[in-house]
Amino acid sequence: MSFINYASRELNCKIVYYGPGLCGKTTNLQFIYNKTADGAKGKMISLATETERTLFFDFLPLELGEIRGFKTRFHLYTVPGQVFYDASRKLILKGVDGVVYVADSQEERMDANVESLDNLRNNLEEQGYNLDKLPYVIQYNKRDLAGIVPVEELRRELNPTGVPDFEACAVTGEGVFETLKAVAKLVLTDLKKGR
Amino acid sequence: MSNPQLVMYDEEFRHITAVSEKLLREANARVIFLVDKNGQLIAGVGETERFDTTSLASLTAGNIAATGGLAKLIGEKEFSILFHEGERDNLHISIVAGRVILVVLFDTRSSLGLVRLRVKKASEELTAIFDSLMKKAEEKEKVGDPEFPFAEITDEDIDNLFR
Numbered sequence: 289m290s291f292i293n294y295a296s297r298e299l300n301c302k303i304v305y306y307g308p309g310l311c312g313k314t315t316n317l318q319f320i321y322n323k324t325a326d327g328a329k330g331k332m333i334s335l336a337t338e339t340e341r342t343l344f345f346d347f348l349p350l351e352l353g354e355i356r357g358f359k360t361r362f363h364l365y366t367v368p369g370q371v372f373y374d375a376s377r378k379l380i381l382k383g384v385d386g387v388v389y390v391a392d393s394q395e396e397r398m399d400a401n402v403e404s405l406d407n408l409r410n411n412l413e414e415q416g417y418n419l420d421k422l423p424y425v426i427q428y429n430k431r432d433l434a435g436i437v438p439v440e441e442l443r444r445e446l447n448p449t450g451v452p453d454f455e456a457c458a459v460t461g462e463g464v465f466e467t468l469k470a471v472a473k474l475v476l477t478d479l480k481k482g483r
Numbered sequence: 484m485s486n487p488q489l490v491m492y493d494e495e496f497r498h499i500t501a502v503s504e505k506l507l508r509e510a511n512a513r514v515i516f517l518v519d520k521n522g523q524l525i526a527g528v529g530e531t532e533r534f535d536t537t538s539l540a541s542l543t544a545g546n547i548a549a550t551g552g553l554a555k556l557i558g559e560k561e562f563s564i565l566f567h568e569g570e571r572d573n574l575h576i577s578i579v580a581g582r583v584i585l586v587v588l589f590d591t592r593s594s595l596g597l598v599r600l601r602v603k604k605a606s607e608e609l610t611a612i613f614d615s616l617m618k619k620a621e622e623k624e625k626v627g628d629p630e631f632p633f634a635e636i637t638d639e640d641i642d643n644l645f646r
Contacts, residue, residue, distance in 0.1 A: 289489060290488060291488075291489040292491070292632075295492065330535065331535055344549070355641070356633060357632065363522060479636075
């Protein structure tokens, strides 16, 4: 849950990027890191294997500016996408305020997308969260590649509840900030509703 | 939700900082941090400017979460104390009030025994403060806080963050 600090006038929120292995979660964070001014970001931490696969999580702290006199900070996390890291994924979902589900648009990754989305829903339920009640957006990544599934089909399979969704190419950054803005907006709106 | 929202008020923040500063002196520590289990830094005293406190908070929480996962695997509720020994500096990490992580960084000017002893006493004081903080936050949430600063935020406020 978000942390409101009246003493230091800060608001901290946690956003988790979820999705199947190699879908581009870390790439999303790297792009955000590279395009954010030095004063507005902290160090990006990647706990990864020697082959640059995420082992535990990536972490990127962002400071967006002030809202009602409170410094607004977003802590972005990714989970390890590979199936066998499920125990780690559960840990990272603790205290989440908003979720970005990153889907891999390639045809051969459709099964992995569906499996990962089920896994997200189950792991959230284990922590007492309901995905349908959380601030949640979807990103269809890798739209620049050949052999991709049409967006309508992705939507039908992965977004039956019609949450905000975005086409993206995380390597070039297309759609990356749109996705982040959308989830941040939902988180702040949710905070307002919370009282 | 599994965890109520964490809120910090001026009064409790002053108490927490005072207890932490006392612990810093009595344990001869270099720096002390309090971190929420979700990875948010709550307070820090001592040589805080020498460290990347945001990263430290996030990694500490990840560390506690991972060892907590290990504990459950072997049938323990949690490991309430972790100790990392380095060549010069050491980290003593413990859980306070069930949801807050107390990190004490110390070098050869102190010892593990002293740190453990002082942490135990400080933990009791911190637990009392955090318990009353949680109660206060819950009560405010129940009756609705008329001064809640985010009740009136507009779409424009949010859009301004991204300009």
